[in-house]
Amino acid sequence: MENREWWKESVVYQVYPKSFQDSDGDGIGDIQGIIQRLDYLKELGVDVVWICPIYKSPMDDGGYDIADYYTIDNMFGTNKDFDALLEKAKMLGMKVLMDLVVNHTSDEHAWFQEALRDPESKYRDYYVFSEGIDGQPPNNWRTYFGESAWESVPNEDNMYYLHAFTKKQPDLNWENQEMREEIYQMINYWLDKGLGGFRIDAILNIKKRIEKGFFEPDGEDGLVFIGHWILNQPGIEVWLKEMNDRTFQPHNSMTVAEANVPSERLKEYIGSQGFFSMVFDFSYTDIDVPSTGEWFKFSGWTWELMKKHIFTNQLVTQENGWGALYLENHDQPRSIDKYIPASDINDYSKKMLATLFMLLRGTPFIYQGQELGMTNIQMDSMEEYDDIATHDQYSRAILSGFSPEEALAAMNRRSRDNSRTPMQWNTSKNSGFSQAEKTWMKVNPNYHMINAEAELVKADSVFHYYRQLILLRRDSRYQDTLVYGEFIPMNEQEDGTIIYQRVLDGKKVLVAINYTNQTQSTEILTEFDQYLLGNYDQPYQVGAKLSLRPYESVVLANF
Numbered sequence: 045m046e047n048r049e050w051w052k053e054s055v056v057y058q059v060y061p062k063s064f065q066d067s068d069g070d071g072i073g074d075i076q077g078i079i080q081r082l083d084y085l086k087e088l089g090v091d092v093v094w095i096c097p098i099y100k101s102p103m104d105d106g107g108y109d110i111a112d113y114y115t116i117d118n119m120f121g122t123n124k125d126f127d128a129l130l131e132k133a134k135m136l137g138m139k140v141l142m143d144l145v146v147n148h149t150s151d152e153h154a155w156f157q158e159a160l161r162d163p164e165s166k167y168r169d170y171y172v173f174s175e176g177i178d179g180q181p182p183n184n185w186r187t188y189f190g191e192s193a194w195e196s197v198p199n200e201d202n203m204y205y206l207h208a209f210t211k212k213q214p215d216l217n218w219e220n221q222e223m224r225e226e227i228y229q230m231i232n233y234w235l236d237k238g239l240g241g242f243r244i245d246a247i248l249n250i251k252k253r254i255e256k257g258f259f260e261p262d263g264e265d266g267l268v269f270i271g272h273w274i275l276n277q278p279g280i281e282v283w284l285k286e287m288n289d290r291t292f293q294p295h296n297s298m299t300v301a302e303a304n305v306p307s308e309r310l311k312e313y314i315g316s317q318g319f320f321s322m323v324f325d326f327s328y329t330d331i332d333v334p335s336t337g338e339w340f341k342f343s344g345w346t347w348e349l350m351k352k353h354i355f356t357n358q359l360v361t362q363e364n365g366w367g368a369l370y371l372e373n374h375d376q377p378r379s380i381d382k383y384i385p386a387s388d389i390n391d392y393s394k395k396m397l398a399t400l401f402m403l404l405r406g407t408p409f410i411y412q413g414q415e416l417g418m419t420n421i422q423m424d425s426m427e428e429y430d431d432i433a434t435h436d437q438y439s440r441a442i443l444s445g446f447s448p449e450e451a452l453a454a455m456n457r458r459s460r461d462n463s464r465t466p467m468q469w470n471t472s473k474n475s476g477f478s479q480a481e482k483t484w485m486k487v488n489p490n491y492h493m494i495n496a497e498a499e500l501v502k503a504d505s506v507f508h509y510y511r512q513l514i515l516l517r518r519d520s521r522y523q524d525t526l527v528y529g530e531f532i533p534m535n536e537q538e539d540g541t542i543i544y545q546r547v548l549d550g551k552k553v554l555v556a557i558n559y560t561n562q563t564q565s566t567e568i569l570t571e572f573d574q575y576l577l578g579n580y581d582q583p584y585q586v587g588a589k590l591s592l593r594p595y596e597s598v599v600l601a602n603f
């Protein structure tokens with residue numbers, strides 16, 4: 045068996061702090077709110093909580109624009125509140141992960157302010173400044189969000205700074221060793237407090253291959269995607285190793301990097317000596333996004349492709365190291381709306397998705413509200429959207445000929461705000477999220493139907509199904525098989541179902557799901573004579589032909 049690690053046996057819960065629980069009535073979630081809800085997470089059974097950025101920030105990009113790495117933003121509370129959170133989590137046997145955003149800072153960070161104030165200061169080289177060409181930016185790169193990646197420096201002629209995301213997120217220059225040292229020191233500051241580790245943001249962008257000039261555009265805007273020059277560039281491995289050696293490794297931390305790594309390099313990243321514990325793969329969560337990243341257009345994906353991506357990713361990851369499993373996060377719409385046709389959204393299909401992803405090989409990440417089966421929100425106008433990327437995509441949709449109605453429909457389908465609406469706790473005001481008159485983001489009106497309180501008392505709710513899946517992973521009889529067991533794809537050529545086995549030392553678990561609204565029959569697998577879990581109350585008959593009802597999922601064993 046491969047090495048045991050605490051983070052392989054964990055189940056992670058992602059908290060989007062602005063929308064989790066407001067404790068002081070300002071309409072915005074906060075750390076004390078998270079503390080109040082830790083018991084709920086304990087009941088669900090998760091043992092690691094990842095909290096999206098809570099550092100001091102002007103919130104241009106939901107906190108991924110950090111103005112001070114050492115201070116908790118007062119919108120969320122104080123550093124003391126955070127210490128209290130760590131303490132309570134520890135008492136409950138849970139670990140906390142923070143977000144690590146070190147590809148860029150906010151333009152309001154003291155380093156950047158100093159770099160602007162004094163071009164001679166050492167902080168100038170902490171960022172990427174460049175002269176323009178004939179009054180134009182140094183090149184025609186487009187950011188991840190849609191604009192030119194160069195912003196002109198105020199009060200300086202022909203001078204620009206680089207930003208891969210919004211113009212309020214200047215990119216850091218990792219070539220500068222002193223800057224790197226400051227970053228490592230900051231990481232160790234948080235780890236020394238007892239933090240379990242980090243989710244690491246946009247880390248594959250830190251090495252830049254700066255080239256000036258005009259490159260062939262790949263869009264109507266005359267720009268070309270910056271990723272070709274800043275994604276996973278040669279030499280990046282030196283800094284990733286340095287960072288790991290100096291920070292995570294000595295702390296035995298859990299790290300999960302937001303990083304689509306090509307399979308031939310995966311071992312370097314997630315092998316036993318890798319830079320990270322695991323990485324997030326995008327292939328099946330971004331399955332509806334065309335390769336250009338223009339998510340207002342629809343990729344036209346199919347479940348057959350989804351199955352192929354899942355199987356490929358599982359096999360490649362298994363060969364090279366450890367993986368992270370997820371269906372949702374703060375950058376994705378709700379999974380149920382993405383993967384299931386509107387007319388088929390119900391508890392069966394929600395539980396089917398849960399079964400499919402929670403028992404694959406890797407560490408599962410549940411995004412807040414996913415365990416309740418929360419759904420996308422319908423917005424009536426663009427003013428209701430907060431997310432900067434949504435506004436960018438809307439403009440690009442209009443530019444490429446969408447009518448305003450079509451563009452809004454695309455935002456309703458894919459906006460990141462779909463998952464950023466307040467957590468639905470109960471049927472009281474603002475779904476129990478906040479006492480404020482107005483919350484920072486609209487509450488999904490379906491909270492009367494979908495909320496934690498209702499699901500906690502209903503034995504067959506989606507919440508309890510997630511709980512059972514976690515319990516199954518923890519059950520001493522099955523844990524080793526479900527955590528460390530080999531992943532073996534089954535019935536690969538068969539449409540309508542996804543079937544796989546997890547096998548360790550001759551002990552086998554079979555997971556079978558039907559992703560359609562029709563009954564699917566598949567080969568008889570008589571060796572699986574134990575029924576562990578399923579999403580229909582009348583369970584599958586052990587030993588009978590494996591016939592799966594619409595969106596049925598079953599977990600069987602042969603021990």
Ligand code: GLC
Pocket residue numbers: 105106108109145209245246302374375
């Ligand atoms: C990551 C985050 C996303 C953010 C971006 C820029 O992709 O998940 O929310 O907008 O990085 O920091």
